[in-house]
Amino acid sequence: MNPPLGAPLPAGPGLLLGREHDLSRVTDLLHTGCWLVTLRGPGGINKTALALYLAQWVQAMYGHVQFVDLSALRDPGEVLNAIAAQLPLSANEGDPGRLIREFTAQTRTLLILDNFEHLLPAALHLAELKTGEGTLQIVVTSRAALGLHDEHEHPVGPLALPEGVLHAASSPAVQLFVRRVQALRPSFELGAGNTPDVIRLCELLEGGAAGAGTRCCPPAQLRPA
Numbered sequence: 196m197n198p199p200l201g202a203p204l205p206a207g208p209g210l211l212l213g214r215e216h217d218l219s220r221v222t223d224l225l226h227t228g229c230w231l232v233t234l235r236g237p238g239g240i241n242k243t244a245l246a247l248y249l250a251q252w253v254q255a256m257y258g259h260v261q262f263v264d265l266s267a268l269r270d271p272g273e274v275l276n277a278i279a280a281q282l283p284l285s286a287n288e289g290d291p292g293r294l295i296r297e298f299t300a301q302t303r304t305l306l307i308l309d310n311f312e313h314l315l316p317a318a319l320h321l322a323e324l325k326t327g328e329g330t331l332q333i334v335v336t337s338r339a340a341l342g343l344h345d346e347h348e349h350p351v352g353p354l355a356l357p358e359g360v361l362h363a364a365s366s367p368a369v370q371l372f373v374r375r376v377q378a379l380r381p382s383f384e385l386g387a388g389n390t391p392d393v394i395r396l397c398e399l400l401e402g403g404a405a406g407a408g409t410r411c412c413p414p415a416q417l418r419p420a
């Protein structure tokens with residue numbers, strides 16, 4: 196049977212810097228049959244981008260991969276409805292938990308549930324989706340763990356910082372920082388004059404250099420090298 200046609204995955208981040216270890220660990224968890232993997236970490240650390248990249252990476256393992264953005268949902272009681280609404284179900288009347296179980300029993304499915312942190316009471320509803328067949332696997336992104344006993348948490352940490360100025364250009368944290376600054380100031384380049392400042396800023400951002408574009412403005416001392 197051909198896999199059902201669902202909504203295409205949203206475009207990923209394009210380039211994912213320095214997340215090889217995260218990708219490999221979560222892929223291993225899925226390969227070994229983990230039912231629920233939570234990518235846990237603070238906002239802006241890279242959870243959504245990692246989940247999207249992962250979805251593309253493992254897509255061939257599944258008949259269907261569904262990305263569901265839960266950020267706008269306010270009621271934990273609506274989580275299963277939100278998931279069912281995204282799946283290419285042949286019928287959509289009735290209990291959403293039953294509809295999802297029926298779908299996933301027939302089609303090996305990976306659900307990516309993005310932004311779960313404000314819906315933690317809905318973890319109990321996710322548990323209702325688990326069946327003996329093991330044909331459903333779920334990856335959740337959240338600032339907090341869901342607290343289910345068979346959940347595998349994968350903490351998403353800061354990008355690695357450079358060992359010293361000589362290694363700055365090859366450090367993922369610095370590379371991301373430079374890309375974010377260049378998005379605001381295209382003439383910016385990493386050079387001998389500004390590398391120590393860049394490293395210091397990456398340290399202050401705890402390697403979460405995504406914030407360079409969103410949490411602060413490029414400081415005046417970041418002049419072109």
Ligand SMILES: Nc1ncnc2c1ncn2[C@@H]1O[C@H](COP(=O)(O)OP(=O)(O)O)[C@@H](O)[C@H]1O
Binds near residue numbers: 237242406
């Ligand atoms: N390692 C990385 N490589 C490439 N882009 C990154 C990386 N880390 C963060 N970003 C970018 O930073 C922003 C925040 O990442 P995001 O995945 O949305 O964080 P979160 O979901 O944890 O809030 C996104 O624009 C993302 O593309």
Ligand SMILES: [Mg+2]
Binds near residue numbers: 242309310
């Ligand atoms: Mg996110």
